Amino acid sequence: MPYENYARWKTEAITEEPKLSIVIPAYNERERIVATIGAIASHVSDLGFPWELLIADDGSKDDTVALCDDLHLVNMRVLRAPKNGGKGSAVQRGMLAARGTYVLFADADNSTPIEEVSKLLNKLEKESFDVAVGSRAAEGAEEGKKSMLRKILSGGLRWIVRHIFFIPVKDTQCGFKMYTREAAQKLHTKQTIMGFSFDLEILYLASKFGYKIAEVPVSWIDAPGSKVDTRKEVQRFLRDLMTVKMNDLKGVYR
Amino acid sequence: MDIIKSSRDNLPVLQLKGRFDAHEVEPVNAWLAEHTGKGEARIIVNLEGMNFIDSTALSTLVRGLKNCRERNGDLHICSLQQPVRVIFELTRLDKAFDIFPTEEEAAKGF
Ligand SMILES: Nc1nc2c(ncn2[C@@H]2O[C@H](COP(=O)(O)OP(=O)(O)OP(=O)(O)O)[C@@H](O)[C@H]2O)c(=O)[nH]1
Numbered sequence: 141m142p143y144e145n146y147a148r149w150k151t152e153a154i155t156e157e158p159k160l161s162i163v164i165p166a167y168n169e170r171e172r173i174v175a176t177i178g179a180i181a182s183h184v185s186d187l188g189f190p191w192e193l194l195i196a197d198d199g200s201k202d203d204t205v206a207l208c209d210d211l212h213l214v215n216m217r218v219l220r221a222p223k224n225g226g227k228g229s230a231v232q233r234g235m236l237a238a239r240g241t242y243v244l245f246a247d248a249d250n251s252t253p254i255e256e257v258s259k260l261l262n263k264l265e266k267e268s269f270d271v272a273v274g275s276r277a278a279e280g281a282e283e284g285k286k287s288m289l290r291k292i293l294s295g296g297l298r299w300i301v302r303h304i305f306f307i308p309v310k311d312t313q314c315g316f317k318m319y320t321r322e323a324a325q326k327l328h329t330k331q332t333i334m335g336f337s338f339d340l341e342i343l344y345l346a347s348k349f350g351y352k353i354a355e356v357p358v359s360w361i362d363a364p365g366s367k368v369d370t371r372k373e374v375q376r377f378l379r380d381l382m383t384v385k386m387n388d389l390k391g392v393y394r
Numbered sequence: 395m396d397i398i399k400s401s402r403d404n405l406p407v408l409q410l411k412g413r414f415d416a417h418e419v420e421p422v423n424a425w426l427a428e429h430t431g432k433g434e435a436r437i438i439v440n441l442e443g444m445n446f447i448d449s450t451a452l453s454t455l456v457r458g459l460k461n462c463r464e465r466n467g468d469l470h471i472c473s474l475q476q477p478v479r480v481i482f483e484l485t486r487l488d489k490a491f492d493i494f495p496t497e498e499e500a501a502k503g504f
């Protein structure tokens with residue numbers, strides 16, 4: 141693992157088209173984001189291709205943006221948002237600004253370790269999938285530390301998603317998803333949901349538009365410091381499912 | 395995360411492997427308290443085999459460092475893997491700690 145690869149990525153701006161763009165949505169992440177950037181930069185720089193990192197700030201009230209700017213990583217861009225618009229809005233901003241052939245978004249807590257990136261990349265690059273979603277549910281995934289409540293809730297939601305909405309993915313919410321740039325542009329341009337359920341809409345659209353979707357088992361750690369209120373989010377999730385269906389019936393996605 | 399307690403040249407050594415985050419700080423805190431509470435505190439934390447460390451975990455080590463130095467001792471870190479080395483650099487903690495390539499050098503460095 142030559143440190144020189146990271147050192148070069150840190151100081152020399154890439155000139156060619158990046159093969160991979162990584163987007164990290166970030167809302168008040170001053171505690172968690174620097175370590176995650178470090179882990180990502182170290183690992184991906186060693187993979188031997190040009191890549192860029194995008195921090196999609198979501199109107200953070202803390203000093204997330206200043207902290208990131210202070211790192212002076214030439215191939216990292218910080219996208220600012222004037223106000224908080226929800227995780228979906230941050231991911232959208234990052235996805236639409238990404239220049240890579242492939243685009244990954246990954247949560248700021250490194251809860252799916254970045255070492256899993258090659259599994260997704262291989263699906264797109266070698267097996268010509270358009271979308272590869274990390275999954276904490278697919279066979280072979282290691283669930284790590286996941287609370288009981290989480291397990292029960294996700295089981296129920298999974299059933300609804302599959303049998304009523306025909307979304308061919310067991311785990312829609314994993315914060316580790318990769319798309320071809322073409323798919324990312326098309327899907328995120330049509331996106332209407334800006335909260336935590338945006339994943340659901342994107343996957344619904346991906347299957348509606350006929351993209352090839354791979355669900356890839358990844359390891360997952362229920363990282364400390366999550367800012368999600370589970371009960372509220374489940375209610376919103378169900379509401380957003382209905383919104384997606386209504387949108388489709390009204391022709392919003394045409 | 396795996397925690398292995400040992401010693402080298404009569405110095406207590408804590409070896410941590412895997413992912414060190416807020417879920418894992420408690421046993422490390424306990425070990426640090428045990429070895430920084432008395433006399434001249436000189437200890438080694440070996441991070442060979444650690445691939446991720448978060449900010450809470452880093453604070454735990456910084457507190458350990460402070461406690462050692464207050465007792466005219468030190469906390470030496472050794473065997474950083476690349477991701478953890480980069481995290482130390484980006485958080486500028488590479489300036490705060492004395493970091494050694496091997497456990498042997500960390501022990502000799504006192
Ligand atoms: N909570 C929250 N996160 C946001 C928002 N906008 C962007 N994010 C980012 O979305 C990602 C997910 O946030 P987490 O708080 O870890 O939520 P989660 O991963 O769904 O929940 P856990 O599984 O409990 O960790 C992080 O990278 C956040 O910084 C927002 O408005 N609220």
Ligand SMILES: [Mg+2]
Binds near residue numbers: 247249251315363366
């Ligand atoms: Mg998370």
